[in-house]
Amino acid sequence: VTVIRPRFAIEPTPFDTLGDDGFHDAWERPVLDAVAAIAAAVDAGDRRIVVVLPAASTVEMAGLAHVAAGVEAVRIAALSAAAAHAALGITVNVVTVASVDSDPDPAVLGFLTGDASAAVTGQTIVSSS
Amino acid sequence: VTAALAGRSAIVTGAGSGIGEAVARELAARGASVVVASRRADNGEPVAASIRAGGGVAVCVPTDVTDPRAVEDCVAATIDSYGGVDIVVHNALKSGDGADTHGLTAADVGRVWEPMSRTSMWALLYLARSAGSALRASGSRGRLVVTSSAAGITGTPYRPLYAAVKAGQRALVKALAREWGPAGVTVNAIAPLAATSGLLEAFERTPAVRESIEARSALGRVGTPADVAAVVAFLASDDARYLTGQTLVCDGGWFTGL
Numbered sequence: 001v002t003v004i005r006p007r008f009a010i011e012p013t014p015f016d017t018l019g020d021d022g023f024h025d026a027w028e029r030p031v032l033d034a035v036a037a038i039a040a041a042v043d044a045g046d047r048r049i050v051v052v053l054p055a056a057s058t059v060e061m062a063g064l065a066h067v068a069a070g071v072e073a074v075r076i077a078a079l080s081a082a083a084a085h086a087a088l089g090i091t092v093n094v095v096t097v098a099s100v101d102s103d104p105d106p107a108v109l110g111f112l113t114g115d116a117s118a119a120v121t122g123q124t125i126v127s128s129s
Numbered sequence: 130v131t132a133a134l135a136g137r138s139a140i141v142t143g144a145g146s147g148i149g150e151a152v153a154r155e156l157a158a159r160g161a162s163v164v165v166a167s168r169r170a171d172n173g174e175p176v177a178a179s180i181r182a183g184g185g186v187a188v189c190v191p192t193d194v195t196d197p198r199a200v201e202d203c204v205a206a207t208i209d210s211y212g213g214v215d216i217v218v219h220n221a222l223k224s225g226d227g228a229d230t231h232g233l234t235a236a237d238v239g240r241v242w243e244p245m246s247r248t249s250m251w252a253l254l255y256l257a258r259s260a261g262s263a264l265r266a267s268g269s270r271g272r273l274v275v276t277s278s279a280a281g282i283t284g285t286p287y288r289p290l291y292a293a294v295k296a297g298q299r300a301l302v303k304a305l306a307r308e309w310g311p312a313g314v315t316v317n318a319i320a321p322l323a324a325t326s327g328l329l330e331a332f333e334r335t336p337a338v339r340e341s342i343e344a345r346s347a348l349g350r351v352g353t354p355a356d357v358a359a360v361v362a363f364l365a366s367d368d369a370r371y372l373t374g375q376t377l378v379c380d381g382g383w384f385t386g387l
Contacts, residue, residue: 015254015305016261023254028246031293036235056300065304069250072300073293079284080292084231122284 001113002041005052006030006074008100012063026066027073034074038081038092047090048113051078052104055096055126075124082122091121098128133366135160137270138211140203140260142194142252143221145172147325148276151354152218153177155362157185162211166192166203168221194221194252197259204259214263216365217256220276223248229288238290245294253301264314271314272365275302277376279320279384295320299376306374315373317364321357322346322380347382356381 008030013022034051041049053075059068075094082092093112095104105127111117112125139156143149145167157163157180165180165187167173173189180187188210192203207214225241227233233241253275264271280288281295299318306316322342324332328351332339342351360379363369378384 015301015308016257018254018258023251027250027297031297032238032242035238035290035293039232042232056303060300060303060307062304062308062310065301065308066254068300068304069297073297076281076284076296077289077293080286080289081231081284083284084286084289 001048001050002037002044002046003050003052003109003113004034004037004041006034006070008054008059008067008070010054010059010064010067010100012061013066014063015065018066023066027070030070031073031077035077038078042081042085042090048117049078049081049090049092050109050112051075051092051094053094053096054100055098055128058099079122086121089118091117093117093121094124095127096124102128132160134216134362137215137365138162138164138207138213139216139218139365140164140166140207140214141218141220142166142192142256143276144176145169148321148323148354148357149218149220150176151358152220152361153187154180155355155358156216156218156365157187158183159362159366161216161365162186164203164207164210165189166194166221168193194219194255195247197255200252200255201259204256204263208263213267214260215267215270216272216274217260217264218274218276218361218365219253219256221248221252222276225290229290231286231289242290242294245291249294250297250301253298257305261309265309265312267314269313269370271309271312273305273309273314273316274361274364275316275318277302277318277320279322279378279380282320282376282384283386302376303374310373315364315369317369317373318376319357319360319364320376320378320380320384321352321360322383323352323354323357325354342383345383346380347385350381352379352381
């Protein structure tokens with residue numbers, strides 16, 4: 001089991017004043033880190049991979065375009081990985097939480113990392129607790 | 130076709146061929162003054178010349194969208210030529226070097242990712258920095274249209290990094306729509322499927338690809354760049370003034386998963 005939680009800094013900045021470093025930290029770094037983490041989990045033989053992300057409703061806001069882009073790219077990278085590895089019995093799912101500091105519902109996380117979710121993959125579950 | 134875009138200026142990136150070229154031609158046909166922003170002048174100049182020969186208004190400004198200074202110069206040239214920027218269509222994309230698949234080494238991921246990220250996402254940042262204030266000054270005529278993909282909605286095991294980049298574009302469009310909405314600017318994406326040169330080459334190599342697409346398409350055909358350009362022209366028009374933050378899938382009903 002691997003739970004991947006990319007870190008995003010929620011610092012509202014008008015997109016047209018955003019610097020290169022801010023875009024790199026919100027876009028390039030988390031996406032490539034997440035892709036690498038998913039690949040490492042697959043290589044390690046993990047059968048359950050869960051990616052925890054802030055909810056779209058949290059980040060698809062004015063001033064957070066750069067963060068929204070990174071979050072959604074990671075989510076879709078996870079869905080692509082789910083489709084790629086399903087035949088091997090590996091599941092990849094996404095849990096979204098209310099903010100970057102929120103923890104997912106333990107029951108949801110427990111389900112997605114347990115045997116009962118063997119046929120659940122490529123899904124996004126909203127968990128706000 | 131009416132001159133619904135008369136008096137408006139438009140920048141179209143990746144306009145030297147394919148969908149970008151068709152969009153440049155369509156916007157010009159509807160009265161817009163167009164900047165054909167193509168990385169290579171030998172692609173863009175003939176497009177602009179052809180538009181002018183047909184009675185339209187167009188100039189080619191060779192622009193490498195991965196170079197922030199080149200993007201600045203393109204926007205400045207547009208303002209110098211036409212007095213402002215009302216419409217930006219960001220269509221440029223450079224595919225990565227190598228196969229886009231799972232299980233790549235970090236170095237291979239970089240080679241595949243970097244060109245796509247630079248041309249699709251970093252270029253959007255540069256366009257926003259350079260043209261954002263001009264678009265907002267256009268108020269309710271301001272339009273940003275981004276060429277994304279249905280792969281950015283669903284993900285795909287076949288081109289996972291491409292799908293991630295296109296997902297990033299879609300999310301950015303939604304957030305930027307909220308950011309620029311108070312000024313009246315609309316920000317939308319399209320998710321097209323059209324017979325561009327790359328797809329036609331794939332059809333040549335593997336005819337089954339065309340048959341597969343046609344079989345799944347509700348309209349039973351693979352669209353043309355002109356089909357897609359008509360959708361972009363709609364998004365650029367006053368008729369789409371209340372439509373923002375959306376991804377408009379224009380693929381003949383190939384993807385109907387929304």
